[in-house]
Amino acid sequence: MITADGLQTAPAPTAAPGEPRDGAPTEAERRAALRRRSRRRKATATRYGLPALVLLALLGLWALLSVGGIVSDLVLPTPFEVAKSLVDDRAVYWMNARVTLLEIALGAAIGVSLGLLFGVMVGLNRGLRAALYPLLVGSQSLPVLALAPILVLWLGFGIAPKVVIVVQIIFFPVTVATIQGLGAVSAEVLVFGRSLGASAWTLFWKVRVPAMMPHVFGGLKIASSYAAVAAVIAEYTGAEKGLGALMTRANSDYNIPVVFGSVVIVTVIGLGLFLLVSLLERRVTPWARRADEI
Amino acid sequence: MTNAAPTTGEGAFRSLTFEGLRHAYGEGEDAVQAVRDLDLHLEAGEFVTVLGPSGCGKSTLFNLASGLAESTPGQVLINGEPIAGMNPHTAYMFQHDALLEWRTVLDNVALGREFLGMSKKEARADLRDSLADFGLEGFADRHPAELSGGMRQRVALMRTYATDRPLLLLDEPFGALDAMTRVRMQEFLLRKWDQDHRTVLFITHDVDEAILLGDRLVVLSHRPATVREEIKVDLPRPRRADQLASDPRYVELRAHVMSLLHDPVEQGVSA
Numbered sequence: 001m002i003t004a005d006g007l008q009t010a011p012a013p014t015a016a017p018g019e020p021r022d023g024a025p026t027e028a029e030r031r032a033a034l035r036r037r038s039r040r041r042k043a044t045a046t047r048y049g050l051p052a053l054v055l056l057a058l059l060g061l062w063a064l065l066s067v068g069g070i071v072s073d074l075v076l077p078t079p080f081e082v083a084k085s086l087v088d089d090r091a092v093y094w095m096n097a098r099v100t101l102l103e104i105a106l107g108a109a110i111g112v113s114l115g116l117l118f119g120v121m122v123g124l125n126r127g128l129r130a131a132l133y134p135l136l137v138g139s140q141s142l143p144v145l146a147l148a149p150i151l152v153l154w155l156g157f158g159i160a161p162k163v164v165i166v167v168q169i170i171f172f173p174v175t176v177a178t179i180q181g182l183g184a185v186s187a188e189v190l191v192f193g194r195s196l197g198a199s200a201w202t203l204f205w206k207v208r209v210p211a212m213m214p215h216v217f218g219g220l221k222i223a224s225s226y227a228a229v230a231a232v233i234a235e236y237t238g239a240e241k242g243l244g245a246l247m248t249r250a251n252s253d254y255n256i257p258v259v260f261g262s263v264v265i266v267t268v269i270g271l272g273l274f275l276l277v278s279l280l281e282r283r284v285t286p287w288a289r290r291a292d293e294i
Numbered sequence: 295m296t297n298a299a300p301t302t303g304e305g306a307f308r309s310l311t312f313e314g315l316r317h318a319y320g321e322g323e324d325a326v327q328a329v330r331d332l333d334l335h336l337e338a339g340e341f342v343t344v345l346g347p348s349g350c351g352k353s354t355l356f357n358l359a360s361g362l363a364e365s366t367p368g369q370v371l372i373n374g375e376p377i378a379g380m381n382p383h384t385a386y387m388f389q390h391d392a393l394l395e396w397r398t399v400l401d402n403v404a405l406g407r408e409f410l411g412m413s414k415k416e417a418r419a420d421l422r423d424s425l426a427d428f429g430l431e432g433f434a435d436r437h438p439a440e441l442s443g444g445m446r447q448r449v450a451l452m453r454t455y456a457t458d459r460p461l462l463l464l465d466e467p468f469g470a471l472d473a474m475t476r477v478r479m480q481e482f483l484l485r486k487w488d489q490d491h492r493t494v495l496f497i498t499h500d501v502d503e504a505i506l507l508g509d510r511l512v513v514l515s516h517r518p519a520t521v522r523e524e525i526k527v528d529l530p531r532p533r534r535a536d537q538l539a540s541d542p543r544y545v546e547l548r549a550h551v552m553s554l555l556h557d558p559v560e561q562g563v564s565a
């Protein structure tokens with residue numbers, strides 16, 4: 001394809017002009033793509049199939065322990081009792097779950113916004129980073145959940161103290177992920193851009209923001225799995241409504257099936273949040289390779 | 295776009311001159327002198343390769359050329375006039391292709407033009423048709439992750455070319471490629487350069503690459519970088535790596551450059 005004068009001759013049938021041999025996808029590349037696809041299909045089966053099996057086994061063990069009378073039904077209800085409670089008391093569950101969901105939604109909205117805002121400010125400013133990053137990390141040793149009773153004292157029995165707790169739980173992983181994401185931007189793209197006169201604003205929107213998104217979603221996933229638990233624990237310390245309040249009440253009434261029913265619902269909420277974030281992640285950052293993908 | 299001659303007319307780029315360039319990082323006791331008293335002159339259309347020990351200040355030299363870093367004292371002159379601020383003629387390319395993973399090939403190629411302030415549409419206008427010139431036809435809508443190393447570097451090269459800037463600052467562009475791909479890319483770059491003779495400053499660690507590509511070869515000292523020797527590469531073009539290997543003049547040049555790089559006195563100088 002390359003003649004002695006270094007220019008192309010008429011294109012050979014197998015290679016396009018200007019192409020140093022590895023331009024068009026070869027047969028091998030096509031086959032590799034097919035193999036990848038079938039591997040992905042198998043991976044999907046492993047991804048959902050195996051955990052489902054493990055879950056079934058655990059449920060079986062639970063049924064064995066409780067129905068078999070190995071553990072007293074005063075402390076461990078049977079799966080069927082719990083299921084029955086979930087159906088029969090659905091109005092009560094729903095009334096309380098609504099409150100918890102509201103706390104999570106408000107806390108998430110505020111926590112994610114604050115985390116992004118703070119993360120971007122600290123991530124883009126070396127001085128701020130030096131001053132605030134160590135404090136931020138240090139603040140994580142503050143026992144925020146242990147402070148919940150004080151928050152109740154300050155903010156009352158309503159949803160406010162719970163929202164504050166959820167915000168605090170979400171804020172940290174989102175902030176740290178944002179800062180890390182901003183640090184992961186290729187310095188060379190920035191040099192390329194600056195030398196062409198691109199403004200800091202242009203570089204921020206075209207380069208920094210998309211580059212940080214995969215990291216931000218990593219933080220959001222962590223945050224999403226904590227959010228529901230944080231809301232419920234906050235409710236333990238004093239609330240009229242919410243799944244945490246329902247659990248404390250049921251517990252003191254020895255209504256163990258309701259306690260377990262609430263746990264099931266909190267778990268479902270947590271999983272739902274995680275799934276929601278994962279779906280969003282696929283939407284927003286389809287190019288990113290995810291470490292938690294099998 | 296790819297065949298367009300560098301801008302013509304009044305403001306056209308005709309020459310680049312480094313006059314006593316100096317640059318240090320940090321201040322006082324901790325200052326690291328990266329470039330010291332560096333002089334060099336390039337005429338438009340020249341292909342000059344820069345060879346120097348690692349960490350000697352090559353990339354710093356490029357930042358001085360582009361205006362991203364400032365020389366104190368010393369000056370960068372364009373067409374004999376000192377530049378203030380950014381150099382409006384330069385475009386970079388790097389070793390790590392620095393492609394944006396979330397952009398398609400076409401969108402990556404358009405990035406430089408977007409940085410220049412063009413609208414998205416304007417930036418892409420003629421690019422799709424030009425992909426073939428860089429061996430990227432049919433790949434417009436693929437993402438970088440789907441490309442081979444050589445293709446990725448061709449995307450990066452095209453992105454730099456597409457800015458239509460006449461002075462290309464190529465900082466070890468093929469440094470991360472395997473030997474075979476590297477030779478192919480070198481020949482590819484030579485063919486591209488042959489079409490419109492942009493002015494090229496090309497940093498490399500590879501002596502063979504420096505001789506194969508350059509009209510002139512600039513050997514830098516250890517840090518702080520200064521020009522140790524300028525060597526005219528008087529080998530006829532077009533050149534091909536496989537044919538050069540047995541050319542006596544090439545062998546001679548190569549031996550000379552190698553001896554410069556291995557000079558024991560010079561090696562002790564780094565401070």
Ligand SMILES: Nc1ncnc2c1ncn2[C@@H]1O[C@H](COP(=O)(O)OP(=O)(O)OP(=O)(O)O)[C@@H](O)[C@H]1O
Binds near residue numbers: 326
């Ligand atoms: N931003 C910076 N701050 C402080 N020191 C720097 C900075 N950039 C470069 N240096 C130092 O200046 C010297 C020259 O760096 P430069 O990157 O120009 O070298 P180089 O020749 O391009 O190196 P390489 O061969 O690794 O690409 C090195 O010692 C480097 O550590």
Ligand SMILES: [Mg+2]
Binds near residue numbers: 352353354465
């Ligand atoms: Mg360098």
